[in-house]
Amino acid sequence: MSQAMLRVEGVGKSFPGVRALDGVDFDLRPGEVHVLVGENGAGKSTLIKMLSGAHQPDEGSILVDGAPTRITSASEAQRLGIATIYQEFNLVPELSVAENLMLGRPPRRWGLVDRKRMRREAEELLDRVGLDLDPARRTSTLGIAQMQLVEIAKALALDARVLIMDEPTAVLTTGEVDRLFALVDRLRDRGVGIVFITHHLEEIPRIGDRVTVMRDGRVVGGAPATAPEEELITMMVGRSISQQYPREAAEAGEPLLQVEGLTRAGAFEDVSFEVRAGEVVGVAGLVGAGRTEVARALFGADRYDSGRVLVRGRPLPAGDVHAAMESGLGLVPEDRKSQGLVLDADIAENLGIVTLGHGARAGFVNRKGRRDAADRVAGQLGVKMSGLGQRVRTLSGGNQQKVVIGKWLLAESSVLILDEPTRGIDVGAKVEIYQLINALTESGHAILMISSDLPEILGMSDRVLVMSRGRLAGELPAAEATQDSVMTLAVSGMEEAHV
Ligand SMILES: Nc1ncnc2c1ncn2[C@@H]1O[C@H](COP(=O)(O)OP(=O)(O)OP(=O)(O)O)[C@@H](O)[C@H]1O
Ligand SMILES: [Mg+2]
Known part of the structure; x- marks a missing residue:
């Protein structure tokens, strides 16, 4: 088993009135998809925000390749090869797709932005995520699935070793999910470590290697991705759910x-x-x-x-x-x-x-x-x-x-x-x-x-x-x-x- 590229030890985080994380341990190995599940408000997004530099832990430590590391900003996370796709996207809608892909580091020639090269590089990146669109298009005109692929292309542009995705499938159609999963599989094969948050438990055995369950700011258990759904549900909500769809038809009136x-x-x-x-x-x-x-x-x-x-x-x-x-x-x-x-x-x-x-x-x-x-x-x-x-x-x-x-x-x-x-x-x-x-x-x-x-x-x-x-x-x-x-x-x- 290869060593963890990323490890979180005993991390805690409080917000006014809420203990969002409490003694959380989590790790990620190269070439695995580690699925993170838990009830709304369990602390999943807060945990990954520690890894992307958006939040600092109140206590505990984060280790990158075994070395204690402070991830104090988004650019620091980027330098460490950690890319995050948030529940809400981070693209600038007024900019073109190419500009978003090269945000902050456009290719230059004689001090000027090299538009031609920018376009070519953007085309290559879009091609790698299987997105066929004009890089000059304004980002605001894209559909949600396309925006998500642009976010992933952006992560590829940064040569991310760690890719974190917060509920990427929540807004995708079945076909789009299939394409996303194929892309995730390719990244995994190339050794990228992936953290994947979802509420769609049926996705876990399809895409994951192992799963960690959070509840009320704590890690309450872990399992291989092949674990039965009922077992995960019981860990998540602290009870078993006998009937997922409790519809009792009422009499139809006027x-x-x-x-x-x-x-x-x-x-x-x-x-x-x-x-x-x-x-x-x-x-x-x-x-x-x-x-x-x-x-x-x-x-x-x-x-x-x-x-x-x-x-x-x-x-x-x-x-x-x-x-x-x-x-x-x-x-x-x-x-x-x-x-x-x-x-x-x-x-x-x-x-x-x-x-x-x-x-x-x-x-x-x-x-x-x-x-x-x-x-x-x-x-x-x-x-x-x-x-x-x-x-x-x-x-x-x-x-x-x-x-x-x-x-x-x-x-x-x-x-x-x-x-x-x-x-x-x-x-x-x-x-x-x-x-x-x-x-x-x-x-x-x-x-x-x-x-x-x-x-x-x-x-x-x-x-x-x-x-x-x-x-x-x-x-x-x-x-x-x-x-x-x-x-x-x-x-x-x-x-x-x-x-
Ligand atoms: N900036 C903030 N200020 C105050 N409370 C916050 C802040 N960010 C998160 N919280 C609280 O921390 C707790 C954990 O939130 P978090 O967003 O991590 O949950 P989650 O597991 O991602 O849930 P969901 O599945 O609904 O996205 C919640 O109670 C939330 O209200
Ligand atoms: Mg969340």
Whole structure:
């Protein structure tokens, strides 16, 4: 067994009100993929930020090639050959892809930036990660998977020996995950040591060599990547989960949401469906099938060309979010960072944002009532926080997500559209969210759930709508929805597109 290239010993780190890391030991050998898992807020991101120079440990030590080392800045980490791809990317959106790849060290000739060489080197790097695009393109125009590959290309440019990836697959489609894994395999073969954080436990045996489990700032166990999933879940959440998808279908009542012939040229066409009280209707499809676009349009956040949306039988004015919310429609958006949260406000304020107006009494806002309600929802969702006054920016990724969901739960919308509701959420908290979905439908709410997580769609939907290239390709009752039947519909009409 080769010696660890990177070793963390007894590392601790506190933030105001939180012991984020406590006596953590961790190591990484050349040519291995070491997977790091744990509940939201367990300390995974904090641990890797110690290795990338973003945080300093309060106690304990970091050893690089056996020698105690202080990693005091990102450039120091870079010099040591450690590259990190964060949960939030680090690319500069206004710059070109080539400029991002050569950030801070463009090739020069006679003192000037050598544009031609920069372009050639960028092309080579993009080629190594299998990305076929013009290096002169503005980075802001790229899709998420492309940005991620650019980040990896950047790490390759620095000749990183250690590559750290924080939930790289959270935003990728199945095909993109396959490509990422092929790339990771190649890097591993070249001796790069890789730390890989994920909430998708099924990825562990596919990509990992061994796995370390964290809980509440501590390492609670380690296992080979082939360990049974249940064993890892029990270590992660401290109990076993008997049922990952606890859906109990409720009786379907009157239609609460009706969508008729919704069309926007170039995005979606003739989309019609309804969601009844008590139902969970899942929306499956490949990324780019138009699911988010339809959701945003029917909620009034984007325009549409023709068609109608009715809530409780009453037509909604197009493009009017306020009218939609007043009629009882709610949307938990896919892109929470830009649409769901005010990062510099605290949890209480974020939870209150959509409920402003409700709970107002004789012109005064009922602060106590609002606070109690916020407390209750944060508790139900198990938001890991030091208190409702914690700034959302300092919450872990998954806990930020729970706050967005909580916000809409507090708004008590009768029809709730959830766009990728459990992205980045740990296994235990997922089950909590599913139970909340059950409780909502039992009390007569209707749920439209867009998800790229097929097991989640199959496990939680009473009916499944499948979209393909902007059209509704079909509808399946829960009993007929299987991985195969859904995927067949999802790729229908795509043959001519060679996808
Ligand atoms: N800058 C900060 N200020 C205050 N608290 C922080 C800060 N950064 C992290 N924390 C807290 O430290 C704890 C660990 O957070 P961390 O981001 O490491 O979790 P994680 O395991 O990556 O979770 P997730 O799966 O949700 O991404 C959390 O309670 C978080 O709120
Ligand atoms: Mg994290």
